[in-house]
Amino acid sequence: MNGDRRVAVEGGAGDGGRGDSGQPAERAPSDAVHAAWQRVRSRLRREYGEEAFASWLSPMVLLSAEAGEIEIGLPSRFMRDWVISHYSERVKALWQVEWPATRTLSLRVQPLATAMGRESAGGPARPQAGSVRPLRAPATSGRTATGRAAAVRSAAADNAAATVAAGATGRTLGQVAPMVMAMARKPVPTASAGFGAGRGGNDVPRSATPAGQEVAGQEVAGRDSTGHDAAGDGMAPGWSSGWSPSRGSDRPEGRDPSAASRGPSAAGTWPGMVGGGALDQRNTFDSFIVGRSNELAHAAARRVAEAAWGKVPFNPLFLYGGVGLGKTHLMHAIAWHIRLRDPSRKVIYLSAESFMYQFITAVRYKDTMAFKQQFRSVDVLMIDDIQFIAGKDSTQEEFFHTFNALCDQNRQIVISGDRSPADLEGMEERMRSRLGWGLVADIHPTDYELRLSILQSKVEQLEIDVPRHVLEFLAHRITANVRELEGALNRVAAFASLVGRPVEMDMAQEVLRDLLRASDRRITIEEIQKRVAEHYNIKQSEMHSARRAIAVARPRQIAMYLAKHLTTRSLPEIGRKFGNRDHTTVMHAVKRIEELQGRDPDLAEDIVLLKRTLES
Numbered sequence: 001m002n003g004d005r006r007v008a009v010e011g012g013a014g015d016g017g018r019g020d021s022g023q024p025a026e027r028a029p030s031d032a033v034h035a036a037w038q039r040v041r042s043r044l045r046r047e048y049g050e051e052a053f054a055s056w057l058s059p060m061v062l063l064s065a066e067a068g069e070i071e072i073g074l075p076s077r078f079m080r081d082w083v084i085s086h087y088s089e090r091v092k093a094l095w096q097v098e099w100p101a102t103r104t105l106s107l108r109v110q111p112l113a114t115a116m117g118r119e120s121a122g123g124p125a126r127p128q129a130g131s132v133r134p135l136r137a138p139a140t141s142g143r144t145a146t147g148r149a150a151a152v153r154s155a156a157a158d159n160a161a162a163t164v165a166a167g168a169t170g171r172t173l174g175q176v177a178p179m180v181m182a183m184a185r186k187p188v189p190t191a192s193a194g195f196g197a198g199r200g201g202n203d204v205p206r207s208a209t210p211a212g213q214e215v216a217g218q219e220v221a222g223r224d225s226t227g228h229d230a231a232g233d234g235m236a237p238g239w240s241s242g243w244s245p246s247r248g249s250d251r252p253e254g255r256d257p258s259a260a261s262r263g264p265s266a267a268g269t270w271p272g273m274v275g276g277g278a279l280d281q282r283n284t285f286d287s288f289i290v291g292r293s294n295e296l297a298h299a300a301a302r303r304v305a306e307a308a309w310g311k312v313p314f315n316p317l318f319l320y321g322g323v324g325l326g327k328t329h330l331m332h333a334i335a336w337h338i339r340l341r342d343p344s345r346k347v348i349y350l351s352a353e354s355f356m357y358q359f360i361t362a363v364r365y366k367d368t369m370a371f372k373q374q375f376r377s378v379d380v381l382m383i384d385d386i387q388f389i390a391g392k393d394s395t396q397e398e399f400f401h402t403f404n405a406l407c408d409q410n411r412q413i414v415i416s417g418d419r420s421p422a423d424l425e426g427m428e429e430r431m432r433s434r435l436g437w438g439l440v441a442d443i444h445p446t447d448y449e450l451r452l453s454i455l456q457s458k459v460e461q462l463e464i465d466v467p468r469h470v471l472e473f474l475a476h477r478i479t480a481n482v483r484e485l486e487g488a489l490n491r492v493a494a495f496a497s498l499v500g501r502p503v504e505m506d507m508a509q510e511v512l513r514d515l516l517r518a519s520d521r522r523i524t525i526e527e528i529q530k531r532v533a534e535h536y537n538i539k540q541s542e543m544h545s546a547r548r549a550i551a552v553a554r555p556r557q558i559a560m561y562l563a564k565h566l567t568t569r570s571l572p573e574i575g576r577k578f579g580n581r582d583h584t585t586v587m588h589a590v591k592r593i594e595e596l597q598g599r600d601p602d603l604a605e606d607i608v609l610l611k612r613t614l615e616s
């Protein structure tokens, strides 16, 4: 079959192929297209399993296959987005097997596809002759005329196809959608049950629609301003970007190597998984190096992963710590481990940002029922970077209900955040207390020994030679977090490989010049205390003392404020450095100095000056 020719998808059995090219001689035999589509569907069914297939893939209707362009219809925008983000790459790849010249795969909202998909359960829907079906409102009973008209309008607006261009997915919903890792024991709502019902509008719960819509705008704006989806959903930046020589050899413990490679191409996917991959295959318990700073978090994560079905050791498990210290790694490791032990368990891992974005999308498209059912039917729910939903009231509300529903059903919840539940500002009190119900495990900054062990393990994984003194140098100098440490090693290894020379100390220093300079400049709390004490002419020890005289208390508050703004330390960590004070004292100090700056120009000037000296 020549992909450069226009090929019309034919209608029901016995129809002749009628493309819009008006060139019958150039059309591929319709049966061949149909047969190819059947094969693609069979492969998808085999790879993703019956339930995922029934929920997401079966409703797909092939609309046209012309000149290397495949067009597929789906019954709702939500479904279309889901398929784009989770399956489209695979669908396209399978088409390319059938038809190597396939260049693009377009997915359109095609309401009729709902009905056709249901009619043809167990076999592909056969589109009518022509490329794209005329739009028709779904034949849903019980819908008002206004509702129908709105559905038609919305479908027409949606009909701008979302195209997966060859090789490029971009940052689409794909990276913000959750990973549903295994088949649910309970059925995932099918198109007819979940999405069909949701689109009418009247059956969207009253509580979800008005509140959600009202706040959704703000929250979307918030997301836009961040400009990107959480890295936690994708590959870990330090390790995955750029050069990565031996990725293939590092697969999750003991799993069938062919399994991952049979599935969609992204890392961390497998055929049985509903959804496309954002779990990093390298993030397993085997590859996680344990030291004093992370041993509690590691042990707790293992306990959760190894718990028998129905046993929930602590709910939730709350992992917290500074950036790049392994929270996401541990969550992925839990997911992989569960998958290995019991693939039938349904695990969702996603960032809080993704949760919010999906919630907003569901509200916007009146698919909240499907959204709720999806999240409330899992065995294990893992939400990364929970701090993201601080101040996002309606998302918090939805998450609160999801959380309660899962706890009531004795389902495991794992949450990560950059600070402890008690310190999550902008989080409702009831949510904060729920988050602290189970086990709260803190990951502390790494020490030298742990950094060195991590580097040694990475060197083994990469199968590269790095002299021990270079590793020691890196472990001494790159102290911010593990991500940065890995990035540094990657850079050095990549450079050595490119220039074809062995790694040496000079080379490492040269390649990492900028990083080393930045790390030299990193501000410590001790340095802040020293500078502030000098500035106000008090002893540095007053920073730790219990004295409350204003002459020492105010500089101490200023130092706490600066520590909060100039370092990545959490409030409890800062508190500990100031004579073991409570995090609420630090919070109070930060607020007080913020207030005072507005009305005390001298103090504001002091702070500008101190910041400038510390940052220079």
Ligand SMILES: Nc1ncnc2c1ncn2[C@@H]1O[C@H](COP(=O)(O)OP(=O)(O)OP(=O)(O)O)[C@@H](O)[C@H]1O
Binding pocket: 232, 236, 238, 239, 283, 287, 288, 289, 290, 294, 321, 322, 323, 324, 325, 326, 327, 328, 329, 330, 385, 418, 454, 482, 483, 486
């Ligand atoms: N103890 C460890 N052993 C091996 N690798 C580690 C360890 N801790 C972190 N890493 C690696 O460091 C990188 C950053 O870790 P991760 O993404 O899990 O950090 P995080 O705490 O989730 O950070 P963020 O808050 O930015 O999301 C990952 O590549 C991870 O595999």
